[in-house]
Amino acid sequence: MNRVLVVEDDATVASALVRGLRKAGFEVELETDGARGLKTASRGDHDAIVLDLMLPERDGFEVLEAIGARGVPIVVLSARDGLDDRLRAFGLGAVDFVAKPFWMEELVARLRTRLHVPEARPKRTVSWANVAIDLDGRTVHVGDDPVHLTRAELDVLVFLVERPGRAVPRDELLARLLDESADARTVDSHVARVRKKLGAAATALTTVWGIGYRFDPERAEGSGSGA
Numbered sequence: 001m002n003r004v005l006v007v008e009d010d011a012t013v014a015s016a017l018v019r020g021l022r023k024a025g026f027e028v029e030l031e032t033d034g035a036r037g038l039k040t041a042s043r044g045d046h047d048a049i050v051l052d053l054m055l056p057e058r059d060g061f062e063v064l065e066a067i068g069a070r071g072v073p074i075v076v077l078s079a080r081d082g083l084d085d086r087l088r089a090f091g092l093g094a095v096d097f098v099a100k101p102f103w104m105e106e107l108v109a110r111l112r113t114r115l116h117v118p119e120a121r122p123k124r125t126v127s128w129a130n131v132a133i134d135l136d137g138r139t140v141h142v143g144d145d146p147v148h149l150t151r152a153e154l155d156v157l158v159f160l161v162e163r164p165g166r167a168v169p170r171d172e173l174l175a176r177l178l179d180e181s182a183d184a185r186t187v188d189s190h191v192a193r194v195r196k197k198l199g200a201a202a203t204a205l206t207t208v209w210g211i212g213y214r215f216d217p218e219r220a221e222g223s224g225s226g227a
Contacts, residue, residue: 002025002026002027002047002048002111002115003026003027003028003029003045003046003047003048004021004026004027004028004029004046004047004048004049004050004111005028005029005030005031005037005040005041005046005048005049005050006018006021006028006029006030006031006049006050007030007031007032007033007034007037007040007041007049007050007051007052007055007060007063008030008032008050008052008055008077009032009033009052009054009055009056010052011032013052013100014030014032016104017030017050017077017104017107018030020104020107020108021050021107021108021111024108024112026111029046032056033055033056033057033058034055034056034057034058034059034060034062034063035057035058036057037051037055037058037063038058038062038063038066038067041063041067041072042066042067044070044072046072047072047073047115048072048073048074048075048111048114048115049067049072049073049074049075050075050077050107050111051063051064051074051075051076051077051094052076052077052078053076053078053080053085053089054078054079054080060076060078060089061088061089061092064076064089064092064093064094065092065093067093068092068093068094070093073095073096073111073114073115074093074094074095075094075095075096075097075098075107075110075111075114076089076094076096076097076098077098077100077102077107078097078099078100079099079100081097081099081100095114096110096114098110124136126161126162128201128204128217129200129201129204129217130142130143130201131198131201131204133157133158133161135158135162138154138158140154140157140198142197142198142199142201147197147198148197149194149197150190150193152177152190153190153193153194153197155176155177156173156176156177156187156190156191156194157194157205159172159173159176160173160205160213160214160215161215163215164215164216164217165214165215165216166214166215167208167211167212167213167214168211168212168213168214169211169212170184170187170188170211170212170213171212172212173187173190173212173213174186174187177190187212191205191213203219204216204217204218204219206219
């Protein structure tokens with residue numbers, strides 16, 4: 001995880017920067033004046049710095065002059081966006097300049113470009129009612145609580161939720177289990193245990209008589225009857 005130092009004295013902007021950069025996958029440290037920003041930057045353990053120019057104690061140009069030649073990419077983020085200010089910032093070692101007001105998405109893209117960080121792949125998730133499944137991480141939560149499923153139970157659940165609205169025959173679920181000793185009753189047992197662990201939201205897993213099971217998330221929004 002890339003570490004970014006943010007030096008910004010405006011509380012609203014600073015909060016948005018910390019929140020937005022962390023959401024984008026960066027580890028963020030915040031300083032709110034130039035003197036502390038320079039001291040923290042001097043440790044040399046950040047991969048990039050986002051620096052305001054109009055700072056208390058020591059302004060951004062002083063900070064740039066002190067650390068601009070150390071090799072860490074510094075992106076200036078400032079409302080002082082006149083040509084003279086931009087040229088001075090670049091002359092002191094800034095690698096990029098983003099004018100305020102700014103788009104968080106643009107700042108993130110510029111940082112990723114400077115750090116050669118590929119855009120994070122979105123998580124594959126399925127959610128309904130109060131259930132959330134991380135398909136890549138193979139985790140299941142009901143509300144804030146993790147649900148502990150066996151490998152076979154999770155395999156059956158994931159197989160169903162990846163095919164919403166489709167009646168999945170027990171034979172397909174058996175093949176998914178990859179267990180030669182399994183039979184239709186084994187599938188039924190796994191589904192029954194999954195339903196029990198999911199609680200009320202398990203009404204989304206409906207029985208298709210004579211065939212198998214179907215994932216129907218809208219069913220969970222109803223009265224909870226009939227699975």
